[in-house]
Amino acid sequence: MPLSPFRRPRRALHTALLTTLATATVTATLLASPSAAHAAAPDHGTGPAAGADQVPGMDVSRYQGTVDWQGAWANGARWVYVKATEGTTFQSPTFPEQFQGAYDIGMIRGAYHFARPDTSGAAEQAAHFVDHGGNWTADGRTLPPALDLEHNPYGPDACYGRGQADMVSWIREFSDTVKDRTGRAPALYTTSDWWTRCTGGDTSFGATNPLWVARYAASPGTLPAGWSAHTFWQYADSGTFPGDQNWFNGSYDELKALAQG
Template sequence: MPVSRLRRPPCTLRAALLTAATALVCILTPIAVPASATATTPAPGGASADQVPGMDVSRHQGTVDWQGAWDNGARWAYVKATEGTDFQSPTFAEQFQGAYDVGMIRGAYHFARPDTSGGAEQAQNLVDHGGKWTDDGRTLPPALDIEYNPNGDDVCYGRSQSDMVAWIREFSDTVNELTGRHPAIYTTADWWTQCTGNDASFGSTNPLWIARYAASPGTLPAGWSDHTFWQYADSGTFPGDQNWFNGTQEELEALAKG
């Protein structure tokens, strides 16, 4: 069973996450997240000031100091729930509840394995094990983590571009049927271009969670005029990966409310 969540691909692939000035360097310098969580918080270079700090975690973070993250400014979190068709994170329930208990808005994400099954089966795994959505104002739409294959050189999991688009569509439609929300899509511009042919058909339905370890989100995949979430570093002030929500606290609450 893969340990999942290869956020940091090999240097040959990781260059796509870096600016041109640093593309030849395979060392990432995390961007510190300020403690304040107000809409006027100073943001990393090139980013808007109207952003809300957040984080994402998996079983690799173990027991998370949620109160410490809250005190340092985090106001939302995504927690890994599932992977493929048969993996459920053993720390999901504790982490998901811990984020809620300190006041965070939180959501569940699924690590995609298009090489092991169809999208509908994996969507069912997510919804059955933490990916349900409720309009309580504290639950983000589920998220699909679709990125570099952690188990080999075939970054597209053996699927053609058209097959990959169909797989993502099946996953997204199934989640929507089961929860009433289309999932956010976590990806990189490089992976999306390489493995979907830079398909533009998801921008009108699925929030974009872009990963780019740089001073700005950069050029987005086709179909999205803006991002909703931005993962900009794999370590920093909070446990796990460091993120911004692209909007105010009120807009974040509206997204959760649906």
């Protein structure tokens, strides 16, 4: 049954260019690293134990409603992605409150756009996103914008009716438009399965776009082609924090460096 655009699809879901980090080694590791589709749901499991080299976080949408930010902070969440838009018409009615609530509690936060390659061009969707929450500021508290690429929850074709080369062009146009408007290339949220099926395993984004990989298991597993490491990992759709459970693949200082841009 098709899901409402007012909630985040939960079927086969959900790297990065970290500029000017402390050392070239750290930069190279984080560069080499989006979210997964939900039609072929990721394997369920628990994430790894917390460590100095990773920072717990979450992602939320209208589906989570009013978020207990104090509780999430007390339980260790230090960053969040908030759904802002979908297609060219939908704006999450909870985005302003959620985005501000995350900021007020002290989290580093970013906005994401749910891609609808079946409904309109990439440049139009990117402009809608940037105009309604997807902008970026160098305040050290704002993550790069993110593009959610996952199995089509509204129809049988996981790839939204687009061929692989056409999908790569759509993603490239979205990324280029966001970078032109904000100064940051967006993180790409996807699964290895969706990326292989819908882009043919394209490798051209690994050096420019942070990877937010979705895999509900004990490890991120084999990453989408083009990335040798992930920046964000969504490992479960419920747990300690509201919404989806995530890790940032690095230290808190590296997370702040990514936000600073």
